[in-house]
Amino acid sequence: MRGGVLVVRAGYGATVQDLGRPGLAALGVGRSGAADRGALRLANRLVGNPEGAAGLEMPLGGVELEFGRAATCALAGADCPAWADGRPVAARTPLAVPAGARLRIGTPGRGLRVYLAVRGGLDVPAVLGSRATDTLAGLGPERLAPGLLLPVGAAATGWPAADHAPYRERTGPVLRVVPGPREDWFTAAALRTLCGEPYTVTAESDRVGMRLEGPVLERARGGELPSEGMVPGALQVPPSGRPILFLADHPVTGGYPVIAVVHRDDLDAAAQARPGDALRFRVADGR
Structure with a gap:
């Protein structure tokens, strides 16, 4: 598992997403990408990634991950409890996860989709220029499943100036x-x-x-x-x-x-x- 993120528990319908494949509709290929694009962008900014780096989209949470090396992560999107080796962690804040630690994402009380960014981005193979999982077309990485190892790329940018993001709950829109x-x-x-x-x-x-x-x-x-x-x-x-x-x-x-x-x-x-x-x-x- 050296250097990667191991899926211990996959939740329901969790996928790898970036900002998608724009401009290919004439070829019959949809954009796909994160359903809540702003949440993925925010999580990536908090760990110093480009906004379009690949992360995880987790409907209703329920995901558990084990880190093969020390990493910096951030959660955004639906507000939900999370724990690193049993210790509660905050959303919308950079989180240092030591090598061998497990990150468990709970179930949001409101909202649906939780996003996780890892500094360096998830370095799964790109398909037509994107690492997004298109569930309708069957393009991109497979859905998360227990035992799946997700490689992490090298960090390409410096650290952001902010260490926490303000939050305004979006419900009943x-x-x-x-x-x-x-x-x-x-x-x-x-x-x-x-x-x-x-x-x-x-x-x-x-x-x-x-x-x-x-x-x-x-x-x-x-x-x-x-x-x-x-x-x-x-x-x-x-x-x-x-x-x-x-x-x-x-x-x-x-x-x-x-x-x-x-x-x-x-x-x-x-x-x-x-x-x-x-x-x-x-x-x-x-x-």
Whole structure:
């Protein structure tokens, strides 16, 4: 295990993520990358990594790691308890982990995705220029599993000036939307319906997208669309009339009409919503 990070307990759906593979949609390859991009950037800054260095994304935590050599780490994203060799450690603060120590990440009380950065970054093989795991396309590193050894790269930058980051909890977010390319496929009241009542995140949610339960969005016309391009934040509406919010591993094309698109600056907050949480939408200023 010399020099690497050994996965002792893998949690549920934990993956290696960086900032993804932008610019390849024309080839049928989605961006992928961290669902809460701001959280990964923050964790990397705290340990002196480039913002796009590969780290771990851990839905609901539950991960235990053993370090083959001394390392500096930081946790960000959903706030959750963590312990290094049984001693509680703080989030959003650089953490010195000695060689042979075990880091255990608990379960967040609120929020969904916890991020871990290790100084030097996780040096797994890159695929199409990225170390991100795309769960839909099957690209990038394998999901975490017990016994998996994650290599760590050499630190490339100096230390940051700050040793702690302020935190503002993001719960129950109101997500800004702009009308989508197929708004005209819905009744005039549908967008008001979307923005009038809360929608609940269902258990049928993952890195691809979140199925939402709430008021039905009525169509003004029937039929189906030819497949067309999709973007992160698209609110695609299948025949049930209840929207699906596309996240980091969304398909690059889809055939259901998109009534609206969540503002890109609000996607990090959306990615922290867990099943049972309520989301509200409002049309972005300037509509």
